[in-house]
Amino acid sequence: MSRHYDLFERCKQGEPKAQRMLYDLFKGKLMGLCRRYTRDREQAQDVLQDAFVKIFTNLNQLASPEKLEAWMKATVVHTAINQYHRTKKHDMIFTPATENENQDGAELYTDIQNFSDEYLLTLINELPDGCRVVFNLFAIEGYSHAEIADMLQVTEGTSRSQFHHAKLLLKKKLKCQNLTHYYEKLA
Numbered sequence: 001m002s003r004h005y006d007l008f009e010r011c012k013q014g015e016p017k018a019q020r021m022l023y024d025l026f027k028g029k030l031m032g033l034c035r036r037y038t039r040d041r042e043q044a045q046d047v048l049q050d051a052f053v054k055i056f057t058n059l060n061q062l063a064s065p066e067k068l069e070a071w072m073k074a075t076v077v078h079t080a081i082n083q084y085h086r087t088k089k090h091d092m093i094f095t096p097a098t099e100n101e102n103q104d105g106a107e108l109y110t111d112i113q114n115f116s117d118e119y120l121l122t123l124i125n126e127l128p129d130g131c132r133v134v135f136n137l138f139a140i141e142g143y144s145h146a147e148i149a150d151m152l153q154v155t156e157g158t159s160r161s162q163f164h165h166a167k168l169l170l171k172k173k174l175k176c177q178n179l180t181h182y183y184e185k186l187a
Helices: 005-012 016-037 041-061 065-087 108-112 117-125 129-140 145-152 156-176
Strands: none
Touching (some): 016 065, 117 129, 129 145
């Protein structure tokens, strides 16, 4: 039985106290997720609020409390992507395909673990919107380029190009701060 079973059931019944408890239990983790997909804290708070409205509205669709956290995270990601679509100004940067575009982001995880989360979040948030969203979806959330292309309504090649460009921009930012020894193999 899930540790959140009672809370889950009370939330499904629309009990405000239970909803507040669920919100308090997950707001920190979900806010961190929102921060990766938005430019600033205010946008992240808007996404979080919209996501919780969707969560509480659609909670009855979830049959099992064991899937609650994963379902809530997916709801937040989709809400952030929807907000991205509403606010984007066609600033996705298209770069030509290169021989490096087929590299996956697996080696990315090794070296960046040496940096603080806040520093990495700052670097990622400085990326252009298209690059930032693709980078988060691919390198952090683990979506494939095909899945990303479907979510963002772009081609798979555009997704790969955005990811490649994000890596190059991150490398450039790290190089400016003499931190490329952590980033040598990434791009």
